[in-house]
Amino acid sequence: MTGSIQPRVSRPSSRRLERAGIRDVAQAAGVSITTVSDALNGKGRLPDTTRRHVREVADRLGYRPSAAARALRTGRSGLIGLTVTTYGEEPFTFTEFAYFAEMARAATSAALARGYALVILPAASRHDVWSNVALDGTVVIDPSDSDQHVADLVRQGIPVVSDGRPGGSLPVTAWVDHDHESAVLGLLDHLSEAGARRIGLLTGTSTDTYTSVSTQAYLHWCERVGQDPVYERYPAHDPCAGAVAADRLLARPDRPDAVYGLFDPNGTDLLAAARRYGLRVPDDLMLICCSESEGYASTDPPITTLSLKPRRIGTAVIQLLIDAIEGADTDRPVQRVMPTELIVRSSSRRRPARAVVTEPRRPTP
């Protein structure tokens, strides 16, 4: 397409809807609508000159076949959605959290590499963006157990892959998750071995599997070792609520001497609260949080983190989804469990590494 560039014209924002239709092209080219369609789609038996003429006219008028017409012809739009639905209509800029940002980056790369566009959808919008885009499939992160978005999509026959095993009876096409129970039991044992006597938990109020399985694992662990649970819940999409909940947890009469926080900012939330109460980390309080932020390697002290390896997750969900879109789907949902990694740093090492004291060498006499 090599049409001349016209000077920019300022018009109201509905201007893009005034663009040329197929009728305008047919009229300007002096041919039928069918001829225009055939010429632009490489169909029918048309002389090359006609085909070229129609294309030039279409280009000059800025005509593009409507999305609906193309989608009907191909059955696919090449568009994949990605969103976090667990907080419903609450405004939530999820890519401000390291896990979602890294997961979305990997998903974007995986989609682009296979020729799909990734549509990152907001939780709440003035525009009905869900209705304005014909998605071939959708990735949902941490769906709640009665997620209506997911239920609607599934009912419409649109493949849905969830990051996080769906709770309740959500019939997704495939899901990818971690073994959160093992991960939480493992880190609680780690804290206990480092000398913790009463381990607390900072958790969320939502009903996604990550939050509920992690919390249940904590409660089971407490029961097993005979410790009274000490935990606070807060709405994790609210960036300020974590600091308040951390404060509440450390203000309790049954104050824990170690805490695991389920969400990315909890390390700094808890570190700040510890300072307010004059608690030394790790001596008075050991800390672990689930985070992908490399910043925790350089806090004072560095904080032990549970990593969920979001880049692997982002790649896996997109591969599964595109496989399903392109017809490799089966009747049985695909499930994939991915590894986690505990990155141990000073905040959970109460017993100091034995200092190796070396006598300075003296010159031999």
Next chain:
Amino acid sequence: MTGSIQPRVSRPSSRRLERAGIRDVAQAAGVSITTVSDALNGKGRLPDTTRRHVREVADRLGYRPSAAARALRTGRSGLIGLTVTTYGEEPFTFTEFAYFAEMARAATSAALARGYALVILPAASRHDVWSNVALDGTVVIDPSDSDQHVADLVRQGIPVVSDGRPGGSLPVTAWVDHDHESAVLGLLDHLSEAGARRIGLLTGTSTDTYTSVSTQAYLHWCERVGQDPVYERYPAHDPCAGAVAADRLLARPDRPDAVYGLFDPNGTDLLAAARRYGLRVPDDLMLICCSESEGYASTDPPITTLSLKPRRIGTAVIQLLIDAIEGADTDRPVQRVMPTELIVRSSSRRRPARAVVTEPRRPTP
């Protein structure tokens, strides 16, 4: 919407196009199409019972008003595009490069925070994704001087904000860029002050402003100081081509003793080539590349990088674009020049920092 969830049904991938239309809802609810439309859009004077009945039927059938109908009513889709167009139809997973990944992350956050969905579009696709989505506006990164995507969008009256000053006569709504000339002249002076006598350049073959202005700045600098230019060009979207070009540059008879590479992987490309030729960095060869990768802080030796601060850019382009979409646009393009930062590391410090030798304190007698 609280319709019951039906068991998942496996059907061909065109199934999503079989969803219920407004006629199906009208028939099932026993009302007219106008009544369905009024009930779902909160218009007209309908008894509450009718409105509720229609909504229940629409929900049960999984009916959603068509994107086109909604877009026509509101004039906006809530969708913003983002893409890299300079490599045309070449496949290019641009989010594998740190600059684009960080820029896209910031753009995603900025769009979500204002209730817009960000559509990250591939350079090449089997699907005509551009036609399948009604964008309110588009961000283009590094447009080439005759970018047809941009020209088409502008002609259709769709606001376009470019990351990178557009070359040629591309009439974009706004652009954000850096002062690449100053940045390049500054880092060449830095290498020269560190003792470089012949500085080489690794640059690209594309016609975007970043590549052309940076290359011109290098050529001007060479002319000013009386050095013959020593440079190699390569297609920067090809991840393997940089290593080959770096090798070619260091194999030349007029081998440079310092190199600036314009693209993210050039630091490791040049480091690997230096090893193959037995060149020590920085003693035999000093290196700088333009990169946002933190990995260059821990290469052996660490490599000096020029940072373009992509997070600021990503936020700025989206703010400018949404302002334009929402009617704050003027006839005159908005231009914004953002700062760069040279992060100096060992690879461009040929003269070792003076070691501060302190005599050990002796106990006073």
